[in-house]
Amino acid sequence: MNILIVLPSVIPAPKYGGTERVVWYLGKELIKLGHTVTYLVNEGSFCDFANLIFLDRSKKISDQIPDDTDIVHFNYMEDDAIDKPSISTMHVNINDDRLLDSNTVFVSKNQAERFGATAFVHNGLDWSDYGKVDLSSRRIYFHFLGNAAWRVKNIKGAIEVIKMTKAEKLKVLGGTRLNFKMGFRLTLSPRIQFYGLVGGDEKNALLRYSKGLVFPVRWNEPFGLAITESLYFGCPVFGTPYGSLPELVHSDVGFLSNQATQLAEAIEDSEAFSKERCHAYALDEFNSKKMAEAYLRKYEQVLNGGKLNAAPPKLVTKQQEKFLPWTI
Known part of the structure; x- marks a missing residue:
């Protein structure tokens, strides 16, 4: 063909x-x-x-x-x-x-x-591009992966969740400490580190030592490569129940809620999730x-002359709110 x-x-x-x-x-x-x-x-x-x-x-x-x-x-x-x-x-x-x-x-x-x-x-x-994962490595922080300037990705929410925990730290892959692009945001907490837009080996090196992905999006995520990449590195996903997330993030590989306090509690108990299960799930289900x-x-x-959908697709319900609900 x-x-x-x-x-x-x-x-x-x-x-x-x-x-x-x-x-x-x-x-x-x-x-x-x-x-x-x-x-x-x-x-x-x-x-x-x-x-x-x-x-x-x-x-x-x-x-x-x-x-x-x-x-x-x-x-x-x-x-x-x-x-x-x-x-x-x-x-x-x-x-x-x-x-x-x-x-x-x-x-x-x-x-x-x-x-x-x-x-x-x-x-x-193609997971062969990501290298082998040492699932026994010491995990010392959580991560956010996405364009932090895009407000539907809710970096503010991710930071709020981490600050609700006793001592957990967050590495932001895709944002800066000071942002003017989508509304003023200045993050002073020493528990939050910013790495800008990273990819390739630099991103993979950071994911290797993460305890989990914090992903409290406030829109209907179409898919979310950040989810499957994180799972590949043995990282459970802590996010909101919007869009693809309930479909991809089952209860054995993560926890979903639109309430910051509930996500913080789940993050405190992140060791309850199996790194081996997260890795195997991504490897088997989301490969090229x-x-x-x-x-x-x-x-x-x-x-063969067939149509993929019975009728031309059209959005069933327009989203009226700018952001989907999020409770602190």
């Missing part, structure tokens, strides 16, 4: 780049499974295992698709009509009533259900091979 993967971004991601990493690993796995992959991506990208075409914004997408392409996999919502079979993965949230293509794939069951749809594929990562095989089934369904 000749597969064209389209993403208007640079691959590989220079730092964190969640969607970029997902499509990178998807392409690698599809090639391992015997398929031909071409990326249609932004200039500045490079790849040593697949073909590359740079997106030309002055041309229609339909004019940039190679003739021998069997199926096109958009990783955003493309409006330009094409004459090739295609699917579109929705990696983000939208809050309007547009009709999506019937062959839209969501990244969690929850996200699909919020659009009255059924087609979803969980994101997977499993993701690629699931997408191949979607490709085949479309190539």
Whole structure:
């Protein structure tokens, strides 16, 4: 099968780049499974295992698709009509009533259900890039992983939770101590350390010694690579019950609540969660091979003339509040 993967971004991601990493690993796995992959991506990208075409914004997408392409996999919502079979993965949230293509794939069951749809594929990562994990290593702090300037990620809530504990510490991967971008925030507590946007080996080194992920998001998380990455390193997840979290974070690998006091209590008892169970769960359920095989089934369904969803997906209920509930 000749597969064209389209993403208007640079691959590989220079730092964190969640969607970029997902499509990178998807392409690698599809090639391992015997398929031909071409990326249609932004200039500045490079790849040593697949073909590359740079997106030309002055041309229609339909004019940039190679003739021998069997199926096109958009990783955003493309409006330009094409004459090739295609699917579109929705990696983000939208809050309007547009009709999506019937062959839209969501990244969690929850996200699909919020659009009255059924087609979803969980994101997977190539865990061999993350190295082996020493599950017996001494864990000495908790971590927050995400863009702290984005208020729905609720870094303030994560800090509040840690400060409610007796002596736990938090390393913030994705933020700074002083922030003006999304409302003024200055964190003075010596129990909180900030590392800015980190990726690759630096991020992995910090996760190796973490007791758990503090993830009190205040929106419907579409998927959450921070969750599966943390689990891989043996870190249970302490978050809110929104979006994909109840789907991904079962009671044996984490605790969910929108009340800061309850999360703080669970964090104090983090040793009750098995690092081995967290690691094995991520390894088995959220790997790139499993993701690629699931997408191949979607490709085949479309190539055989089927639709991935019974009707064009549309948001069932618009979110009226800016932030989902959070109680201190």
